[in-house]
Each structure stands twice: as structure tokens, then as C-alpha cells.
Amino acid sequence: xxxxxxxxxxxxxxxxxxxxxxxxxxxxxxxxxxxxxxxxxxxxxxxxxxxxxxxxxxxxxxxxxxxxxxxxxxxxxxxxxxxxxxxxxxxxxxxxxxxxxxxxxxxxxxxxxxxxxxxxxxxxxxxxxxxxxxxxxxxxxxxxxxxxxxxxxxxxxxxxxxxxxxxxxxxxxxxxxxxxxxxxxxxxxxxxxxxxxxxxxxxxxxxxxxxxxxxxxxxxxxxxxxxxxxxxxxxxxxxxxxxxxxxxxxxxxxxxxxxxxxxxxxxxxxxxxxxxxxxxxxxxxxxxxxxxxxxxxxxxxxxxxxxxxxxxxxxxxxxxxxxxxxxxxxxxxxxxxxxxxxxxxxxxxxxxxxxxxxxxxxxxxxxxxxxxxxxxxxxxxxxxxxxxxxxxxxxxxxxxxxxxxxxxxxxxxxxxxxxxxxxxxxxxxxxxxxxxxxxxxxxxxxxxxxxxxxxxxxxxxxxxxxxxxxxxxxxxxxxxxxxxxxxxxxxxxxxxxxxxxxxxxxxxxxxx
Numbered sequence: 103x104x105x106x107x108x109x110x111x112x113x114x115x116x117x118x119x120x121x122x123x124x125x126x127x128x129x130x131x132x133x134x135x136x137x138x139x140x141x142x143x144x145x146x147x148x149x150x151x152x153x154x155x156x157x158x159x160x161x162x163x164x165x166x167x168x169x170x171x172x173x174x175x176x177x178x179x180x181x182x183x184x185x186x187x188x189x190x191x192x193x194x195x196x197x198x199x200x201x202x203x204x205x206x207x208x209x210x211x212x213x214x215x216x217x218x219x220x221x222x223x224x225x226x227x228x229x230x231x232x233x234x235x236x237x238x239x240x241x242x243x244x245x246x247x248x249x250x251x252x253x254x255x256x257x258x259x260x261x262x263x264x265x266x267x268x269x270x271x272x273x274x275x276x277x278x279x280x281x282x283x284x285x286x287x288x289x290x291x292x293x294x295x296x297x298x299x300x301x302x303x304x305x306x307x308x309x310x311x312x313x314x315x316x317x318x319x320x321x322x323x324x325x326x327x328x329x330x331x332x333x334x335x336x337x338x339x340x341x342x343x344x345x346x347x348x349x350x351x352x353x354x355x356x357x358x359x360x361x362x363x364x365x366x367x368x369x370x371x372x373x374x375x376x377x378x379x380x381x382x383x384x385x386x387x388x389x390x391x392x393x394x395x396x397x398x399x400x401x402x403x404x405x406x407x408x409x410x411x412x413x414x415x416x417x418x419x420x421x422x423x424x425x426x427x428x429x430x431x432x433x434x435x436x437x438x439x440x441x442x443x444x445x446x447x448x449x450x451x452x453x454x455x456x457x458x459x460x461x462x463x464x465x466x467x468x469x470x471x472x473x474x475x476x477x478x479x480x481x482x483x484x485x486x487x488x489x490x491x492x493x494x495x496x497x498x499x500x501x502x503x504x505x506x507x508x509x510x511x512x513x514x515x516x517x518x519x520x521x522x523x524x525x526x527x528x529x530x531x532x533x534x535x536x537x538x539x540x541x542x543x544x545x546x547x548x549x550x551x552x553x554x555x556x557x558x559x560x561x562x563x564x565x566x567x568x569x570x571x572x573x574x575x576x577x578x579x580x581x582x583x584x585x586x587x588x589x590x591x592x593x594x595x596x597x598x599x600x601x602x603x604x605x606x607x608x609x610x611x612x613x614x
Contacts, residue, residue: 162240162241162244162348162349162431162432162435163345163346163347163348163349163350163351163501164349164384164385164388165244165406165408165428165431165432166244166247166248166406166428166432166497167345167346167348167349167497167501168345168349168389168392168406168407168408169401169402169403169404169405169406169407169410170345170403170404170494170498171342171345171346172389172392172393172398172401172407173398173401173402173403174334174338174341174342175332175334175338175339175341175342176328176329176331176332176333176334176338176398177324177325177326177331177332177333177390177393177398178331178332178333178334178338178339178342179342179346179389180325180386180389180390180393181331181339182339182342182343182346183346183349183381183385183386183389184382184385184386185550186343186346186347186350187350187377187378187381187382187385187386188378189546189547189550189551190350190353190377190381190512191374191377191378191381192537192538192539192543192544192546192547193354193512193515193516193547194353194354194374194377195374195535195537195538196515196516196519196537196544196547197210197213197354197515197519198370198371198374198535198537199519199522199530199533199535199536199537200213200515200518200519200522201213201366201370202366202367202370202371202533202534202535203522203526203529203533205366205367208449209445209446209449210226210230210354210511210514210515210518211223211226211227211230211446211449211450212449213515213518213522214226214514214515214518215453217517217518217521217522217525218514218517218518218521220586221582222514222518223453223455224450224455224578224581224582224585225575225578225579225582226511226514227446227449227450227455228450228455228578228581229507229510229511229574229575229578230442230446230507230511231442231443231446231447231450232507232574233351233504233507233508233510233511234438234439234442234443234446234476235439235443235476235479235480235483236500236503236504236507237348237351237352237435237439237501237504237507237508238435238436238439238440238443238480238483239480239483239486239500239504240348240497240500240501240504241432241433241435241436241439242261242262242265242266242432242436242480242483242484242487243262243486243487243493243496243497243500244428244432244497245261245262245265245429245432245433245436246258246261246262246487246493247404247493247494247497248261248406248425248426248428248429248432249261249429250493251409251422251425252422252425258484258487258488258493259484259487262484262487263481263484265432265433265436266436266477266480266481267477267481269433269436269437269440269477270440270473270474270477272285285437286434286437286438286441289430289431289433289434289437290434292427292430292431292434293384293427293430293431293434294384295427296408296424296427296428296431297383297384297388300388300391300392300408300411300424301387301388301391303395303411303412303415303417304320304391304392304394304395304411305391307320307394307395307415308320308321308322308394308395312395312415314414314415315414316400316414318396318397318400318414320394320395321394322394324393324394324395324396324397324398325390325393325394328397328398328399333398337560340557340560341560341561343554343557343558344498344501344502344505344557344558344561344564345498345501347505347508347509347554348501348502348504348505349385350508351435351504351505351508352435352438352439352442353377354508354511354512354515355438355441355442367534370535371534371535391411392407392408392410392411395411395414395415396410396411396414403494404492404493404494406424406425406428408424408427408428409421409424409425409428412424436480439476439480440473440476440477443472443476444468444469444472444473444476445469445472447460447469447472447475447476448460448461448463448469448472451472454589455585459471460472460475486500495563498563498564499563499566499567502558502563502564502567502568503567503570503571505558506555506558506567506568506571507571507574509551509554509555512547512551513548513551516544516547516548516551517548519537519544520541520544520545523540523541523544555568
């Protein structure tokens with residue numbers, strides 16, 4: 103099944119990981135497809151990957167969570183998103199360099215397994231899968247909130263269930279990878295158009311010195327004339343990080359999609375390089391525009407400020423349209439979640455770390471069984487919408503758990519980069535896409551992630567999620583050792599069978 107980087111070097115003569123100074127790293131145990139066995143389809147174009155990058159960088163945390171972050175941090179929330187965005191960009195550059203160092207890598211899980219060992223591949227794969235399941239539950243909470251804008255008395259389970267079933271149906275009907283790319287392309291395009299319209303409306307309202315029915319005038323000075331840029335002090339500034347982190351969930355999706363990109367050496371750098379400009383435009387400017395029109399004290403937690411802006415301007419119909427746009431944004435995040443979880447589960451099964459049924463591909467080379475499992479678990483997760491009387495409280499708790507899971511993934515990517523730089527410095531020198539700042543910046547990013555973990559422990563609500571999250575890691579470690587023991591037992595049986603077959607068999611009466 104497996105193929106060596108050098109066909110003339112058998113496995114038992116292969117140098118160890120620590121003594122491979124000149125060899126190109128390979129995905130540790132990922133088998134190549136057998137002749138006639140389908141492989142993941144490379145059906146994503148540059149157009150798809152560019153919009154996947156945008157869609158991953160602009161999520162429900164921005165549209166739904168920005169009201170809470172503005173309420174907590176005031177105008178300083180702009181700085182919160184800027185700081186997170188800077189470190190996310192460097193993390194993506196590290197991921198991009200490693201992915202392009204060996205095009206056999208299908209995702210960062212392959213990198214983790216090759217750099218750190220099988221345990222890292224197992225734990226990172228299952229944790230990333232679980233991360234997206236939890237994140238999708240947060241999206242379902244947001245979708246329920248958007249639906250209640252039109253139907254205040256609708257049962258919470260209805261919008262979430264309908265969404266999951268619709269996405270499943272669409273993915274099964276058009277089960278090619280290209281469909282995911284097309285769906286995400288249009289979902290992301292809707293987000294971009296919505297934010298662009300918001301910016302234009304905000305500029306017009308500020309330019310005309312618009313005054314709302316409550317007597318509040320749209321002006322740039324709203325960013326500092328009510329308590330300054332840090333109206334709630336350093337504590338308010340730090341409190342803005344929790345949901346802001348969730349807004350960046352999915353930014354690493356570009357790395358997951360790399361395996362299904364037609365020309366990764368060209369499209370991957372383009373997609374990652376565009377992240378800073380897009381974050382500045384669609385996060386920093388959008389948030390600034392909102393607070394210029396709606397003073398930060400007037401932003402109501404749990405109500406999307408994107409809808410509020412149009413409502414204050416008297417565009418009631420436009421507010422309804424914007425609410426629909428936000429619903430599609432949440433659907434986009436769920437679509438990304440289904441994509442990520444199905445591909446990661448496929449990879450785990452293909453490496454013998456999950457049931458082999460999830461390693462099977464459809465005729466169109468898409469992991470349909472893994473997709474079905476993810477949808478079933480999401481449907482079971484609808485019950486989490488009833489954890490609290492408030493949709494926003496449920497959203498905050500679930501998104502904190504998701505943010506912690508993704509922090510683990512992002513941190514592991516940076517640890518892998520440090521190992522990559524130490525073990526294969528010549529690959530870095532030859533790289534056409536080097537991470538700016540190199541090793542010092544990698545340590546700075548890890549330091550920032552540690553700081554973020556401390557910040558999440560400060561708030562009572564997010565602290566609950568921090569305390570509950572270790573349960574997952576205890577479970578996944580137990581799963582790993584159980585998997586390792588089972589694999590060792592199977593290998594032992596195979597070895598015993600091979601030895602017995604190799605022994606000569608003597609029939610009675612023929613011995614001399």
C-alpha cells in the first residue's frame with residue numbers, strides 16, 4: 103500500500119526521522135491509492151480556493167458575535183480583530199510553506215503525523231473533526247437566531263434541522279468536489295456583497311450626517327467620543343477576544359482544501375497572501391463602519407449590528423435582506439464544516455485510524471459515508487440549542503469550546519513548523535513561499551495563543567468551557583492508546599500468520 107520517497111530504499115533501511123537531513127518529508131503512513139482505487143478529486147480551481155479563503159476568514163462569529171464583542175470592548179474591538187488577524191496570517195504562512203514543501207501532504211494532519219509522530223496525526227485529526235462539529239453547532243445556534251427575526255415563536259430545532267438536511271441533500275445530489283467549491287463560492291460572494299453594501303451605506307450615512315430616530319448622528323467621532331477608544335478599559339478589551347476568535351474559525355480551511363486544488367503551488371500562495379487585505383476590509387473597516395453609524399453603547403448583544411445599521415437608517419426591507427444574508431453566511435460555515443469533517447474522517451480511515459467504511463469514496467471520488475456521519479452527529483447536536491434559555495448564551499458557550507479546539511490545532515501547526523525548520527533547513531532555503539519572520543515569529547504566534555488561553559479563563563462563562571474542554575483530550579488520548587493496542591494486536595496476528603506460511607510442511611512418510 104505505502105510508497106517510499108525512494109523506491110530503492112526499503113522501510114527497514116530507511117533513516118529515522120531525526121537523521122533525514124536531505125530527504126523530502128512524506129506523509130507518514132498514508133497509503134497511495136491502489137490501481138483502480140479512486141482518490142480525492144482535485145476539482146477546486148483558483149476561483150474556488152480564493153473564495154474559500156474569504157469564507158473561512160469571515161464567519162458567524164463576525165456577523166452574529168460582533169454585537170457581543172462591541173458591547174464588551176467598545177471601539178477597541180477593532181484592535182482585537184486586527185491583532186488576531188495578524189497572528190492568523192503568520193500561522194497560515196507557516197502552514198502554506200509546509201504544505202508546499204511536499205505536495206503529498208493532503209492536510210496539516212499529514213504534516214503533524216510526519217513531524218511529530220502517529221500520535222499527533224491521530225489526535226490532531228480527531229480533534230479537528232470534533233472542532234468543526236462543535237463550530238457547526240454554534241452556526242446552528244446563529245441560524246436559529248436569524249430565523250427568529252422573522253418567526254419569533256419558531257421552535258429552535260426547526261431551522262437547524264432544516265439546514266443540515268438541505269446541505270446534506272445538496273451535497274449528495276451534486277456530490278462532486280466542484281459542487282462544494284461552487285456552493286462555497288456563492289456563499290462567500292454573498293458575504294462580500296453584503297459587507298460591501300454595508301460599507302457604502304455607512305459612508306453615505308456619515309457623509310450626510312444622518313440622525314436616527316433616537317437622535318444619534320452617524321459620525322466618525324463615535325469611535326472615541328463616548329469613553330474613548332477603550333471605554334471598558336483593559337478588561338473590556340480582553341473580553342472581546344473570545345467570540346472574536348470564533349470569527350476566525352475556518353481560516354485554515356485553505357490548507358484542508360489544498361489536496362483538492364488543481365494547482366496548489368500557484369493557488370495556495372495567492373489565497374493566503376490575500377488574507378490580510380480581506381481581513382482589513384471585511385473585519386476592521388466593517389466594524390468601524392458599524393460603530394460610526396451605531397454608537398457602541400447602542401449595539402444590542404444578540405442582535406446582529408449589520409441588521410441594526412439598516413434598521414436605524416429606515417431601510418426596513420433592507421434589514422430583512424441583510425438578515426437573510428447572515429443566514430446564508432451561517433449556512434456557508436456549516437457547509438465548510440461538512441467539507442472539513444468528511445475529509446478529515448476520510449483521511450483518518452485511510453490511515454487505519456477510523457473505521458474503514460469512512461475511507462471509501464463515491465464514484466465521484468468524494469467521501470460520502472464520512473459526510474453522512476457528520477450530518478447525523480450534527481442532527482444529534484440540535485439538543486445543545488436548549489442548554490440555555492438564551493440563544494446567545496448557548497452560542498457563547500459552544501463557540502468558546504470550538505475556539506479552544508481550533509487554538510489547539512493552530513498551535514500544533516506552529517509546533518510542526520518549528521520541527522520542520524529544525525529537521526529540514528534545506529527545504530526552507532529552497533522554499534518559494536517562506537514564512538516571514540521564521541522561527542522567532544513562530545514562537546511569537548505560540549506565545550499569543552497561550553495568552554489567548556489565559557484570556558479565555560478570565561470570564562466566568564468562557565471559563566466553564568475551558569474547564570470542560572480537557573474531557574475531550576482525555577477521551578482522545580484513551581482512544582489513541584486503544585487504537586495503538588488494537589493495531590499492535592493485528593500486526594502480531596499478521597506476523598504470526600506470515601511465519602507459519604513461511605515454514606516448510608512435511609508430509610508423513612517423506613522424511614528421510
